[in-house]
Amino acid sequence: MLHFRGLLLALPLLAVLWPLLSARAQQTADAGVITIESDLQSADNGTGVITASGNVRFVHAGRGLVATSRQAQYFTAEDRIVLSGDVNVIQADGNQLSADRFTYLLDEGRAMASPVPGQQVFSQWSLTTSQPQLDVQAETNPMTP
Numbered sequence: 001m002l003h004f005r006g007l008l009l010a011l012p013l014l015a016v017l018w019p020l021l022s023a024r025a026q027q028t029a030d031a032g033v034i035t036i037e038s039d040l041q042s043a044d045n046g047t048g049v050i051t052a053s054g055n056v057r058f059v060h061a062g063r064g065l066v067a068t069s070r071q072a073q074y075f076t077a078e079d080r081i082v083l084s085g086d087v088n089v090i091q092a093d094g095n096q097l098s099a100d101r102f103t104y105l106l107d108e109g110r111a112m113a114s115p116v117p118g119q120q121v122f123s124q125w126s127l128t129t130s131q132p133q134l135d136v137q138a139e140t141n142p143m144t145p
Helices: 002-023 025-031
Strands: 034-037 040-044 049-060 065-075 080-091 096-105 110-114 122-124
Touching: 049 080
Parallel strands: none
Antiparallel strands: 034 049, 040 049, 049 065, 065 080, 080 096, 096 110, 096 122
C-alpha cells in the first residue's frame, strides 16, 4: 500500500517539479541522479522549496552516498539541501556522520552539521594513501655545522 500511495504522490509532484527539473537536466546528468524516498513529498513553486518528510532516504549513487533523516528540504534558489532529525549519512568508502541537522551547499561543495543541543556531532572518516601525507621534519640547530 505504501508503494501505491508513494506512486500517487509522485505523479502530481512530478508535474509540479518538471519545470525545476528540466532547467537542471544537464547539470543532473553530469552530477548523477539523486533519489529521495519518503512518506510524504511536496513542492512550493512560489518559494522554490521541495520538502520530503517521514522516513526520508536520500541516495546519491554517483557519490556512493546514502542518508536518512526525518525531513529533507531542497531550497532551489540557494541550491541548498537540509536534512533534519536523526540524520545519518554513510558513504560507500566508509565515511559516516550522525547529527540532528546537516546542511549541504551544492554550489560551494560545503557541508555543516549540528547536534541536538547538549550533544555532539559524530563523524568517522577513512583516510587513504592517496591523500597528502603530513611531512614532519626535525628542527635543526642553526649553530651546528
